[in-house]
Amino acid sequence: MKAARVDWRYRLAIASRAVAAVGGGYALAAGFAAALSLLLAQCMPRVEAVLTATMLAWVVYAIAAGWAFYARTAWGAWGGTLLPALALGACAMAPQWMGATA
Numbered sequence: 001m002k003a004a005r006v007d008w009r010y011r012l013a014i015a016s017r018a019v020a021a022v023g024g025g026y027a028l029a030a031g032f033a034a035a036l037s038l039l040l041a042q043c044m045p046r047v048e049a050v051l052t053a054t055m056l057a058w059v060v061y062a063i064a065a066g067w068a069f070y071a072r073t074a075w076g077a078w079g080g081t082l083l084p085a086l087a088l089g090a091c092a093m094a095p096q097w098m099g100a101t102a
Contacts, residue, residue, distance in 0.1 A: 013073075013074045016074040016077070016078070017068045017069055017071075017074055017077045018068075020068040020074070020077040020078045020081050020082075021064065021065040021068035021069065021077070021081075022065070024064060024068065024077070024078060024080075024081025024082050024085065025061045025062075025064035025065045025068065025081055026061065027081065027082065027085035027089075028060060028061070028064045028081050028082075028084055028085040028088070029057040029058070029060050029061035029064065030057070030085075030089075031084075031085045031086075031087075031088030031089040031091075031092060032053070032056070032057050032060045032088050033050075033053045033054050033056075033057035034053075034088070034089070034092035035088045035089075035091045035092040036049075036052075036053035036056065036057075037049045037050045037052075037053035037054075038092060038095065040052055040053060064080075064081050067080050067081065068080070068081060
């Protein structure tokens with residue numbers, strides 16, 4: 001049986017997806033935790049809001065890591081993790097940009 005030769009572009013695409021899963025997933029989970037904790041802090045004590053958002057962020061991180069390898073292309077993996085991360089980060093930073101106090 002002849003071994004299949006793996007080309008360098010394939011290895012680069014897999015490495016890119018792995019970095020998207022780790023780095024992009026972390027960014028998405030951090031943005032999710034920040035935005036959700038601010039949202040939940042309006043209806044529950046601050047400590048509980050942060051703990052709840054942080055625990056749910058682990059689920060988001062796992063989904064983002066799965067998405068990075070499920071996407072059709074490496075560009076889709078990066079877009080699927082970083083674009084929502086940027087949107088959630090902007091939502092978390094909006095009160096500070098608007099001059100609201102925490």
